[in-house]
Amino acid sequence: MDAEITGAHPPRAELRLPKVLAALADPARLRAVRALGRLGESPCTELLHAAELGIGRSTFSHHQKVLREAGILHAEIRGAQRVLTLRRDDLDACFPGLLDSVLATDGKYLD
Amino acid sequence: MDAEITGAHPPRAELRLPKVLAALADPARLRAVRALGRLGESPCTELLHAAELGIGRSTFSHHQKVLREAGILHAEIRGAQRVLTLRRDDLDACFPGLLDSVLATDGKYLD
DNA sequence: GAGGGTGTTTGACGACCATCGAACGTCGAT
DNA sequence: ATCGACGTTCGATGGTCGTCAAACACCCTC
Numbered sequence: 001m002d003a004e005i006t007g008a009h010p011p012r013a014e015l016r017l018p019k020v021l022a023a024l025a026d027p028a029r030l031r032a033v034r035a036l037g038r039l040g041e042s043p044c045t046e047l048l049h050a051a052e053l054g055i056g057r058s059t060f061s062h063h064q065k066v067l068r069e070a071g072i073l074h075a076e077i078r079g080a081q082r083v084l085t086l087r088r089d090d091l092d093a094c095f096p097g098l099l100d101s102v103l104a105t106d107g108k109y110l111d
Numbered sequence: 112m113d114a115e116i117t118g119a120h121p122p123r124a125e126l127r128l129p130k131v132l133a134a135l136a137d138p139a140r141l142r143a144v145r146a147l148g149r150l151g152e153s154p155c156t157e158l159l160h161a162a163e164l165g166i167g168r169s170t171f172s173h174h175q176k177v178l179r180e181a182g183i184l185h186a187e188i189r190g191a192q193r194v195l196t197l198r199r200d201d202l203d204a205c206f207p208g209l210l211d212s213v214l215a216t217d218g219k220y221l222d
Numbered sequence: 223g224a225g226g227g228t229g230t231t232t233g234a235c236g237a238c239c240a241t242c243g244a245a246c247g248t249c250g251a252t
Numbered sequence: 253a254t255c256g257a258c259g260t261t262c263g264a265t266g267g268t269c270g271t272c273a274a275a276c277a278c279c280c281t282c
Contacts, residue, residue, distance in 0.1 A: 015220060016220055016221065016222065017141065017213070017216050017220050017221055018136050018137065018138045018141055018221070018222070019136075021132050021133075021135050021136035021141070021213075022132075022133070022136035024132050025129050025132035025133035025136050026129065026269090026270080027129045028270085030128065030129055030132070043228080043229095044228075044229060045227085045228065045229080055270090055271075055272090056271075056272060056273080057228085057229065057230090058229085058230075058231080058232095058271085058272070058273075058274090059270070059271055059272070060229090061229060061230055061231085062230090062231095062269095062270075062271085063270090064229090065230085066269095077278095077279095079279070079280070080227070080228060080229090080278075080279045080280055081227090081228060081229080081279090082228080082229065094216070094217075094220050095212055095216050095220070096212060096215065096216075097208040097209075097211060097212035097215075098208075098209070098212040098213070098216075100208060101206055101207060101208035101209040101212055102128070102132075102209070104207065104208075105128050105205070105206050105207075105209075106205075109126060109127055109128050109205050109206070110127065110128055110129070111127065111129070137239090137240080139240085154258080154259095155258075155259065156257085156258065156259080166240085166241075166242090167241075167242060167243080168258085168259065168260090169241085169242070169243075169244090169259085169260075169261080169262095170240070170241055170242070171259090172259060172260055172261085173239095173240075173241085173260095173261095174240090175259090176260090177239095188249095190249070190250070191248075191249040191250055191257070191258060191259090192249090192257090192258060192259080193258080193259070223282100224281100224282090225280105225281090225282085226279105226280090226281090226282105227278105227279090227280085227281105228277100228278080228279085228280105229276105229277090229278085230275105230276080230277080230278100231274100231275085231276075231277095232273105232274090232275085232276095233272105233273100233274095234271100234272090234273100235270105235271085235272090236269100236270095236271090237268105237269080237270085237271105238267105238268085238269075238270095239266100239267080239268075239269090240265105240266095240267085240268095241264100241265085241266090241267100242263105242264090242265090243262105243263100243264100244261105244262085244263095245260105245261085245262080246259105246260080246261075246262095247258105247259090247260080247261095248257100248258080248259090248260100249256105249257090249258080249259105250255105250256095250257090250258105251254100251255085251256090251257105252253100252254080252255075252256100
């Protein structure tokens with residue numbers, strides 16, 4: 001049965017800018033978010049490969065948790081896998097222009 | 112004689128998004144940047160008080176250095192004090208919309 | 223129900239970070 | 253020359269972070 005990850009997603013009113021910025025500040029997480037922005041949605045392992053992060057599964061799991069707890073992405077259990085999506089509506093409501101800016105930034109300014 | 116702080120300000124082409132985000136992710140630095148956005152320009156001590164950071168001078172000096180090395184602000188020696196300004200043009204050129212978003216975010220999403 | 227794929231959790235380790243106080247250098251004014 | 257305001261630098265401390273490997277839990281399929 002499909003299900004939410006209860007308790008792990010902060011509601012919109014509890015999003016905080018410093019936490020969001022800190023979550024986006026790590027190069028691996030930033031690449032994952034930008035890849036997810038292109039893909040629309042993606043299971044963890046698929047995103048791990050698509051973003052070419054060069055890190056292990058457990059480390060990615062940690063990053064995914066940080067992004068989730070910052071309110072940046074949403075995880076939904078679908079069958080055997082967790083499908084990740086960006087929380088575009090909530091981010092745009094709280095921090096207008098921030099996500100668009102991060103997704104649109106030229107790749108030459110990444111590393 | 113008035114002077115630049117040579118060597119401490121990265122040129123526009125060397126700005127990096129993870130570094131900028133990391134610099135903005137600290138609550139004290141974020142408040143300082145937002146206060147500086149309101150003031151336009153400000154000497155260190157004045158900004159330290161205007162932003163109500165609750166930290167000492169040496170700690171503020173450290174934060175100012177982090178922001179400067181990330182390319183977020185510019186420091187100019189004017190007489191006995193350092194006058195700080197945001198590098199709006201460079202930030203807007205590299206990360207369109209980012210600074211505006213950070214400055215415009217509602218204060219209720221800060222802490 | 224056995225097996226393979228998927229992702230999490232735990233413990234550990236090294237690196238980095240925010241903070242402070244004290245000492246220092248510099249500038250303008252007295 | 254001395255003084256006070258301004259800001260930096262240094263060393264130390266306590267906390268947080270990114271990474272990994274190993275072990276675990278879950279789900280789907282055969």
